[in-house]
Amino acid sequence: MALIKSISGIRGTIGGEVGDNLTPLDVVKFSAAFGSWLMKNSKATNKKIVVGRDARLSGPMVDSLVEGTLVGLGMNVINIGLASTPTTEIAVQKEQACGGIIITASHNPKQWNALKLLNEKGEFLSDKDGKEVLSLAASEKFSFAQVEELGQVVCKNDYGQIHINDVLNLDLVHVDAIKKANFRVAIDCVNSVGGLVLPSLLKALGVKEIAELNCEPTGCFAHNPEPLPAHLTQISEKMKEGGYDVGFVVDPDVDRLAMICEDGSMFGEEYTLVSVSDYVLRYTKGNTVSNLSSTRALSDVTVARGGSYSAAAVGEVNVVTKMKETNAVIGGEGNGGVIYPAAHYGRDALVGIALFLSLMAEEKCKVSELRKRYPAYYISKNKIQLTPSTDVDAILRTMKDKYKNERVNDIDGVKIDFADCWVHLRKSNTEPIIRIYSEASSMDKADALAQKIMKEIEEISK
Numbered sequence: 001m002a003l004i005k006s007i008s009g010i011r012g013t014i015g016g017e018v019g020d021n022l023t024p025l026d027v028v029k030f031s032a033a034f035g036s037w038l039m040k041n042s043k044a045t046n047k048k049i050v051v052g053r054d055a056r057l058s059g060p061m062v063d064s065l066v067e068g069t070l071v072g073l074g075m076n077v078i079n080i081g082l083a084s085t086p087t088t089e090i091a092v093q094k095e096q097a098c099g100g101i102i103i104t105a106s107h108n109p110k111q112w113n114a115l116k117l118l119n120e121k122g123e124f125l126s127d128k129d130g131k132e133v134l135s136l137a138a139s140e141k142f143s144f145a146q147v148e149e150l151g152q153v154v155c156k157n158d159y160g161q162i163h164i165n166d167v168l169n170l171d172l173v174h175v176d177a178i179k180k181a182n183f184r185v186a187i188d189c190v191n192s193v194g195g196l197v198l199p200s201l202l203k204a205l206g207v208k209e210i211a212e213l214n215c216e217p218t219g220c221f222a223h224n225p226e227p228l229p230a231h232l233t234q235i236s237e238k239m240k241e242g243g244y245d246v247g248f249v250v251d252p253d254v255d256r257l258a259m260i261c262e263d264g265s266m267f268g269e270e271y272t273l274v275s276v277s278d279y280v281l282r283y284t285k286g287n288t289v290s291n292l293s294s295t296r297a298l299s300d301v302t303v304a305r306g307g308s309y310s311a312a313a314v315g316e317v318n319v320v321t322k323m324k325e326t327n328a329v330i331g332g333e334g335n336g337g338v339i340y341p342a343a344h345y346g347r348d349a350l351v352g353i354a355l356f357l358s359l360m361a362e363e364k365c366k367v368s369e370l371r372k373r374y375p376a377y378y379i380s381k382n383k384i385q386l387t388p389s390t391d392v393d394a395i396l397r398t399m400k401d402k403y404k405n406e407r408v409n410d411i412d413g414v415k416i417d418f419a420d421c422w423v424h425l426r427k428s429n430t431e432p433i434i435r436i437y438s439e440a441s442s443m444d445k446a447d448a449l450a451q452k453i454m455k456e457i458e459e460i461s462k
Contacts, residue, residue, distance in 0.1 A: 290332060
């Protein structure tokens with residue numbers, strides 16, 4: 001089926017042939033490579049490593065392979081069990097470990113799993129570090145510990161509550177105001193670890209009535225786990241029944257957040273970050289960052305609040321790097337990923353929920369009305385399939401030159417900013433495809449811009 005190796009880890013489908021899928025041998029090889037690299041390169045002096053996983057069906061099998069391999073290297077594993085990606089990131093920091101592995105394929109379907117790799121800061125690896133791990137895996141030059149030097153395993157199952165406590169202690173999370181608002185909330189946790197932590201978070205915030213959809217962490221996803229509108233019909237229908245103020249949807253590892261309005265309409269995944277950032281900027285003057293493929297609305301609200309907006313290349317590690325460079329007070333990605341440095345440098349749906357409920361308590365209006373207060377943009381997502389012989393880099397250079405009189409950013413493909421719209425062209429690293437994202441004030445205009453650019457690319461490729 002598929003095996004994808006990248007600087008952030010390895011992911012693939014379970015079963016099949018070694019090297020073509022995520023088989024036990026592949027799991028062991030990459031666990032050994034990462035563990036070996038950590039012991040040589042981590043700034044932490046101990047041999048502790050944190051391991052957490054989402055609830056997908058292959059999780060226990062992959063977890064046992066990862067744990068055994070790391071112990072075999074002589075590392076001491078802090079296994080935090082079923083835990084979200086942001087929870088695992090926090091655990092790395094609190095344990096002062098040399099790194100961490102999150103066993104999750106994020107929004108991919110149940111046949112997928114992956115190893116996400118964290119450094120001693122609980123953050124994803126840099127491009128340089130990730131390539132070193134991949135090179136070590138390819139060489140298979142590992143040295144395992146003698147029997148007297150084998151590592152040990154310690155299980156800690158309280159990090160979900162520790163994570164919640166950290167969220168409650170954030171200055172801009174107004175617990176008393178949320179309690180007084182008496183919100184009624186619906187949640188969809190797609191039968192993964194969100195079902196363990198979201199109800200506890202909401203109860204701690206004083207939400208007394210919670211409609212729990214797909215909150216049993218069975219790993220049998222009730223629908224496609226990517227939180228896109230087409231997959232969220234169940235919670236949308238629940239909201240249409242009336243009586244609930246807001247709906248929250250997370251992906252299997254709880255680093256992406258989508259919201260549903262009280263009438264069942266979509267708040268818009270792009271506007272998760274926009275709304276939460278607008279709230280943070282009210283109280284904390286500063287800058288924001290998102291990736292090049294995210295909505296212009298974040299720039300609009302940032303400038304309106306007296307801050308400066310910067311764009312980063314696509315990828316969480318790139319956004320975090322740019323946030324640190326610009327001292328951003330909040331940032332993230334348009335896929336519903338909120339990164340709030342006051343908590344930690346990682347996408348965190350729990351932080352997003354707590355800040356959004358604080359915003360709701362302050363605004364005292366319907367969520368659909370709140371959504372209308374933000375600039376209205378629409379994104380069209382397309383791609384062009386090219387032949388393997390096509391020189392994609394040459395096409396991007398040509399497009400950059402063609403639109404040199406517009407604002408052009410080429411840190412990640414080519415993004416062309418027009419006065420009232422933009423288009424972002426990115427090549428795939430795994431197949432001859434150019435992805436084309438365009439945004440405008442209406443979906444028709446966004447689609448028209450995408451079609452215009454696609455025709456120009458097709459002419460160039462001939």
